Amino acid sequence: MSAKRIAYLGLLLALAVLFGYVESLIPVNLAIPGIKLGLANIVIVAVLYIFTWKEALAVSVLRVVIIGFMFGNLFSIAFGLSGTVLSVISMALLKHSGHFGIVGVSAFGGVMHNIGQLAAAALIVEGFPFLWYLPILMLAGLLAGILIGAVSLPVMKRLPRINDF
Amino acid sequence: MKRNDWILIAVLTLIPAILLTGNIIAAQKIASPCLVITVDGSTFGIYDLNEDRIIDINGKNTCTIKDGEASMTYADCPGQNCVHSAAIGKEGGSIVCLPNRVILKIENAAVTAERPDAVTG
Numbered sequence: 001m002s003a004k005r006i007a008y009l010g011l012l013l014a015l016a017v018l019f020g021y022v023e024s025l026i027p028v029n030l031a032i033p034g035i036k037l038g039l040a041n042i043v044i045v046a047v048l049y050i051f052t053w054k055e056a057l058a059v060s061v062l063r064v065v066i067i068g069f070m071f072g073n074l075f076s077i078a079f080g081l082s083g084t085v086l087s088v089i090s091m092a093l094l095k096h097s098g099h100f101g102i103v104g105v106s107a108f109g110g111v112m113h114n115i116g117q118l119a120a121a122a123l124i125v126e127g128f129p130f131l132w133y134l135p136i137l138m139l140a141g142l143l144a145g146i147l148i149g150a151v152s153l154p155v156m157k158r159l160p161r162i163n164d165f
Numbered sequence: 166m167k168r169n170d171w172i173l174i175a176v177l178t179l180i181p182a183i184l185l186t187g188n189i190i191a192a193q194k195i196a197s198p199c200l201v202i203t204v205d206g207s208t209f210g211i212y213d214l215n216e217d218r219i220i221d222i223n224g225k226n227t228c229t230i231k232d233g234e235a236s237m238t239y240a241d242c243p244g245q246n247c248v249h250s251a252a253i254g255k256e257g258g259s260i261v262c263l264p265n266r267v268i269l270k271i272e273n274a275a276v277t278a279e280r281p282d283a284v285t286g
Contacts, residue, residue, distance in 0.1 A: 104170030111177050132188055135181030142177045 008160075009047070009055055016043040016063045017070075024071070035140040038110070038148065044088065045106050045152040046159060053092030060084040078124065079117050086116030102156070103149035110145020111138050198255035198273050200235045202228060205266045214255060214271075225265045235269055237262060 019040040040063060048056035064084050068077035091109035094100050100108075114137040122130040202209040202222060209222060212230060219238075220228040226247070227239035236252035237260050247262035247269075257274030261267070 099167070099169045100173060101167040101170045103166050104173045107170070107174055107177060131184070135184035135188065138177065138181040138184075142174065142181075146174065 005051075009051070009059060012043050012047055013059050013062055013066075016040040016059060017066050019043060020063065020067050021071075035137065037144050038113070041087075041106070041109070041113075041144075041148045042152050042155055044084075045091070045102065045109070045148060046156055048088070048091055048095060048105075049102065049152075049156055050159060050161060053088065053095075056092065057085070057088045060088050075124065079120050082120035083113040083117035086119075087113035101149075102153055103146055106149025106152060107142055107145035110141035110143075110148065112141070113145075114138060114141035198257070198271050200228075200230065200253075201270050201272045203268045203270070209267075211272075222265075222267055226262055226267050228269055235271075236260070237267075237269065240265065 017040070019042070023036060023039045044056055044060045044063075047059050061081065061084065064077060064080035068074070068080060072080075087109040090112040091105050094105045094108050115134070118130060118133055118137055121133075122128045198214055200212040200214055202212070202220065204222060210220065212218070212220065212235075214230060214233050214235065217231050218229075220230070222228060225241045226237060229236055229238040234252040234254040237247040237250060240248050240262050242262065242264035244264065247260050247267070250260040251258075253260060253269065253271050255271065255274060257271045259268060259270040261269075
């Protein structure tokens with residue numbers, strides 16, 4: 001990996017961390033905890049398409065760890081990691097299949113992200129009403145994923161390709 | 166967007182929709198609170214709280230269901246503890262007549278423990 005790639009990835013990681021912070025400044029108070037847009041996933045999706053799934057996984061995991069140490073706690077890191085790892089891996093598999101566009105890949109990633117977080121919650125919190133949360137957070141993840149995918153498309157066109165390095 | 170994307174989104178909408186419908190149906194199926202009377206450990210009868218009635222329990226006790234609440238209105242024992250017990254409703258609870266070994270108990274009481282808490286981050 002060349003220094004330019006590392007620098008570019010570091011820049012994108014910083015952007016992803018910042019997106020999470022910017023989003024926390026927007027006071028959207030929905031009745032159910034865990035529903036949010038996930039602006040940082042624009043970066044994750046972009047990295048997945050510009051680089052490979054390995055870089056996307058690295059950036060997303062580092063983002064969760066950095067944000068967790070800065071603003072959260074060990075629980076938020078555990079929830080975040082389970083969601084993000086499942087999301088990136090499922091997006092990578094879907095992209096690799098070649099049958100889906102960026103919006104479909106991102107939508108699936110959004111759903112899997114919330115499923116991963118719910119699974120962690122079900123394991124950590126005793127008596128967690130998993131089946132009640134599941135459909136609601138699946139729909140929320142789907143909607144967020146579609147929006148992120150739709151935004152990622154024009155963003156990707158403006159970002160320099162990895163071939164340029 | 167590819168055709169597959171639309172199919173994927175449709176499927177991902179359909180699955181939670183089915184789950185949500187299933188949840189709502191399952192929640193409605195949970196039995197409403199009812200009164201169970203046991204005498205000497207064995208079930209004497211199960212009664213609907215919404216139906217006003219007077220139940221004679223072997224001539225020794227009388228249970229009255231009125232306005233969704235059950236109370237013991239007569240006991241042939243000298244203590245009368247059960248008669249003085251507060252009425253029990255859909256929130257749960259029980260009335261016990263120890264001398265005659267009669268227990269009035271609410272089953273399927275309105276549970277509040279299943280509500281989600283705010284631990285998830």
